[in-house]
Amino acid sequence: MSAVQSSSVERVIAERKEAGSGALIGYLPVGYPNLEESIEAAVAIVENGVDILELGLPYSDPVMDGTVIQEATQKALANGFRLSDGFKAVAAITARVSAPVLVMTYWNLVMQYGVERFADDFLAAGGAGLITPDLIPDEAQDWIAASTRTGLDRVFLAAPSSTDARLKQAVELSSGFVYAVSTMGITGARADVDSAARALVSRLREAGSTSACVGVGISTGDQVREVLQYADGAIVGSALVKALADGGVDAVARTAAALAAGTKLA
Helix, strand or coil: CCCCCCCHHHHHHHHHHHCCCCEEEEEEECCCCCHHHHHHHHHHHHHCCCCEEEEECCCCCCCCCCHHHHHHHHHHHHCCCCHHHHHHHHHHHHCCCCCCEEEECCHHHHHHHCHHHHHHHHHHCCCCEEECCCCCHHHCHHHHHHHHHHCCEEECEECCCCCHHHHHHHHHHCCCCEEEECCCCCCCCCCCCCCHHHHHHHHHHHCCCCCEEEECCCCCHHHHHHHHCCCCEEEECHHHHHHHHHHHHHHHHHHHHHHHHHHCCC
């Protein structure tokens, strides 16, 4: 990994690996069902075993998100979510919990705001880095420069369809971790985590990755345990968002605790 400064995300993942497990990364959208409740939900999942937070910034054209997450982010937008709310949420969450906070954002939002300005404001709010699903390393020069200057992590995606050269590039230019997308297509909980994930992580290891986390399709503690047998982290989104939608903060806290049980490998 190539972060100039020490990465809090890499540090947490390393600590979890040293403890004989791996990291649980939990995704929730900012502003759903409203800003305050989204902050409470994020704090609750950390307090119930999530090691690293991934906060999604609602976007009008979320092409990579499954139905559960799309519906949540569209409701957040309908309720008046603004990008400034994202920074407010990060600041409020990091004031209460020590887990690193990554933001998953479509690149157009960052460009519209201004790349350097976004990096500075996100850093000031206590953020750790960005996951950029629609930004490929070839087109990321501005973000590479801004993240190197600020010490923010940059998490690029790798898919089963990625060439060996693309995987090597993702490994070399990512910091924090490489996001291994376990199944082709959009996100969403599935009964079985695609076996392609294991092969993809193996290819990332061959490309030099020491920090590969698997997302897309993980929805149970057993699946978290399965993924952590070969990956450094398990990323869960739709299962948490659905719990929040169905039962509020209490339900998402219980779901996080059930998922975190999968990190106990002994």
